[in-house]
Amino acid sequence: MGAPIELAVLEEIASPEGGPKGTKSLQARGSSLAPPEAQLRVLNDVPLAYGDFDAALASCGWADFRPADLELLQINVGRLCNMTCRHCHVDAGPDRIAENMDRETMDLCLAALDKTAAHTVDITGGAPELNPNFRYLVDQCVARGKHVIDRCNLTILLVPRYADLPVWFAERGVEVVCSLPHCRKRNTDSQRGDGTFEKSIEALRRLNAAGYGHGDSRRRLTVMANPVGAFLVAPQAALEREWKAELARNHGITFDRLIALNNMPISRFLEWLIETGNLQEYMERLTNLFNPATVAGLMCRNTLSVSWDGTLHDCDFNQMLDIPVAPAGGRRPHIRDFDPDALQARRIQTRRHCFGCTAGAGSSCGGATA
Amino acid sequence: MPGYYHPEHLAKFGAIAEGNKDLAEKFFDWYGAVFKEGALSEREKALIALAVAHAIQCPYCIDAYSKTCLEKGADLDQMTEAVHVAAAIRGGASLVHGVQMLEHVQKAGM
Numbered sequence: 001m002g003a004p005i006e007l008a009v010l011e012e013i014a015s016p017e018g019g020p021k022g023t024k025s026l027q028a029r030g031s032s033l034a035p036p037e038a039q040l041r042v043l044n045d046v047p048l049a050y051g052d053f054d055a056a057l058a059s060c061g062w063a064d065f066r067p068a069d070l071e072l073l074q075i076n077v078g079r080l081c082n083m084t085c086r087h088c089h090v091d092a093g094p095d096r097i098a099e100n101m102d103r104e105t106m107d108l109c110l111a112a113l114d115k116t117a118a119h120t121v122d123i124t125g126g127a128p129e130l131n132p133n134f135r136y137l138v139d140q141c142v143a144r145g146k147h148v149i150d151r152c153n154l155t156i157l158l159v160p161r162y163a164d165l166p167v168w169f170a171e172r173g174v175e176v177v178c179s180l181p182h183c184r185k186r187n188t189d190s191q192r193g194d195g196t197f198e199k200s201i202e203a204l205r206r207l208n209a210a211g212y213g214h215g216d217s218r219r220r221l222t223v224m225a226n227p228v229g230a231f232l233v234a235p236q237a238a239l240e241r242e243w244k245a246e247l248a249r250n251h252g253i254t255f256d257r258l259i260a261l262n263n264m265p266i267s268r269f270l271e272w273l274i275e276t277g278n279l280q281e282y283m284e285r286l287t288n289l290f291n292p293a294t295v296a297g298l299m300c301r302n303t304l305s306v307s308w309d310g311t312l313h314d315c316d317f318n319q320m321l322d323i324p325v326a327p328a329g330g331r332r333p334h335i336r337d338f339d340p341d342a343l344q345a346r347r348i349q350t351r352r353h354c355f356g357c358t359a360g361a362g363s364s365c366g367g368a369t370a
Numbered sequence: 371m372p373g374y375y376h377p378e379h380l381a382k383f384g385a386i387a388e389g390n391k392d393l394a395e396k397f398f399d400w401y402g403a404v405f406k407e408g409a410l411s412e413r414e415k416a417l418i419a420l421a422v423a424h425a426i427q428c429p430y431c432i433d434a435y436s437k438t439c440l441e442k443g444a445d446l447d448q449m450t451e452a453v454h455v456a457a458a459i460r461g462g463a464s465l466v467h468g469v470q471m472l473e474h475v476q477k478a479g480m
Contacts, residue, residue, distance in 0.1 A: 187445050227440070234443030238411050242443065 002100040002308050003132050005080060012159060013130065014094040019082030019155045020193025025093035026268060033271050034091065036322040043265060043352045046280060050287045053354045060292035065348045067314075070340070071302040074122040074365065075109050076316060077101040077131040078308045082156050085192045087226070087269040089320055092126040100126075101308040103133045105335065109306055110140050112338035122303070122365060124151040124316060129162050142172045151224075152178045154203035155196060166203075166210035173218040176207060177259070180223050183243040187228040204253045213255040221255045224367075226263055230278035232285065232360045236260040236368040259367025262286075264317050264356040286355040294362025297369030300348045310335040314348045316365065317356070323349045380430045413442035420449060421456040 012018050026034040033039060050056065057065050078100030081092035113121065121141040128134055128150060141148045150169060156162050169176055178200075182188045185197040204221075207213060213221035223243065227233045240258035247253040263269045265282060273279040300314040304325070312333040313319040325333045326346045362369030387394030405415050416438045423431030439449050 182445060184445060184447060186447060225443075228445075229440060231437060231440045234441060235407075235412065238407065238413060239443050242411070242413065 002078065002098060003102040005097050005100060005130070005132065009130065009161070010094065010097060012161070013080075013082035013127075018094070018159055019127075019153075020189070020196040020199070021084045021093075022086040022191065022193035022196075023084050023268065025084060025088075025095055026091045026271060028093060028095040031271065033267075033274075036320065039266050039270055040321060040351060042270065042274065042279075043283075046283045046352075048283055048287050048352075050290070051283070051352060051355075053350045053352055056287075056290045056355075056358070057295065057350070060295065062292075062295050065295075065350065066301075066346065067344060067348060068296075068301045070116050070118050070304060070344070072120045072122050072299075072304075072365075073109065073113055073116070073118045074124060074303050074305045074316060075101070075106075075137070076124050076305065076307055076319060077106075077126070077128045077134060077137065079126045080130045081126040081153065082130070082159060083127070083153055083192060083196070085268070086272055087191055087228075087263050089264045089267045089269060089317060090126060091267045091320070096126065099308045100131050101133070101310075103136065105306075105308070105310045106133055106137050106140075108310055108335045108338075109137075110144070112306075112335050113141070113144065113146070115338060115340050118146070118304075120147040120149060122149040122151065127153050127156045129156050129165060135168070138172060138174060142174070148172070148174045149177050150174050152176050152203075153192075154178045154180065154200040157203040157206060158199050163206075166206045166212065170210040170212065170219050175220040175222060176212060177222040177224055178204070178207075179226070180204075181226050181228050183246045191228045201251050201253065204247075204251075204255070208253060213253070215256060220257070223255045223258045224261060225258055226261045230273060230276070230282045230285075232289065233260040233262050233363065235361060260361070260363070261365075261367065262356050262359060262363035264353055266317060266353050267320055283352075283355070286359040289359040290355060291358055291360060291362060291370055293370040294358045294360075295369075297362065297364065298357055299364035299366060299369075300357075303365065304343065306335050312338075312343070317353055318349055318351075321351065321353065323351065325349065375429050377429075377433065380433060383430075411442075413439070413444055416442045417444055417448060417452040421452040424453050424456040425460055 057063065079090055079092045079096035080100055081096065082094060084093040123137060138148055157165055180188065180200055181191050188197040188200065189195065207221055211219040225233060225239055236258060239260055243258055244255065247255070265273055273282050303315060305313040305316050305319050307313060307319045312325045312335060313323065314325055325343065326349060327333050357363050405412065416435055419431065420435040420439050423435050
């Protein structure tokens, strides 16, 4: 059991005012797709001409797929969220009250961080801000001189008890990486729930007012775009140019950079692909567009991903599929046993979903990789 | 072969090289170059292609450029406006011929 969440917080975020709800979590619905092994089975059963990811890697000289230097520690502090977007790879939602990182595990993350040269701590969720120890973790990372990223869904910043966060972040130089699937209302709301777009725009205004998005490297505002449907994300540089112009013109909003990510065929997006009859074509698209130039820069090569319970993974997607890093000595790898040298020598765990990161221009937590 | 339009023909477009490889290569090279980002963005070109596809009523092009528009970051609002541009030009093209009709009437009538 993770960190307990105040009842008042749970009531607040479960309400419509607490955040738009596009659907319910697979877990809340008792979906047969909720267990990670069920998702992996579905993916493996898709008939594909080129569906072997390791073979694709081997074909371009990456048969031995290992990490580069560790640059980022990504800490997923929990699956609790005020929203339930239809494409969520975490299956997050207001009902995910059990899976939230406790203070002890955070301290283990910090101790591990001190053993590495990682320059960045990337804090994600769920809505990471909902973890009761979130501010503690940010402060501890900032005190260590680390660049801290908050992966923010924007709407959480309108919930009264979190409304001070834009200024609080600004005082600490935290980079805000915020989710905005589209720069216009229709697509944003269809993916993330009715009312998301207007709330997101208001949250962006508040971030701008706190000094974010004006070219100050200590107040960096990054917009994270992902496709609303069964197609690949648009070219990152072009999207950044177009969205900057459009958000400035229509809403007076500025941001510093845009990163473009593909949707990973797992969890709720996988459910949507199946329900809409798009799974086969989407997987064909991902595998046909395998791009060797994306591999070197994949996030699994410079990142370690810690789950709320302290388990270590190669990336957040593997985390959601319950695929930990290749175990040393057969034990489930945990942050308390953090051994940088052993981890550096590991082989990165891959499955079919990995094609989501290598298609087209590539896709990682930092955006395009090719 | 029953019927005229077959969706699978789009994926087989390259087979047109069978009758003349050189011309096909020239066409596909040129086609690729046309859609590269230039003074217009890839998204703008995809939206133009979508509009033209509707004007010439090519089902292959409509399939292809509906997908391409989405992948270049266009949304339904923009794609619908593009199709209306095509429709307006087609409608206008019919209607503007009405001036020719009018002149006939004015010349022949009393």
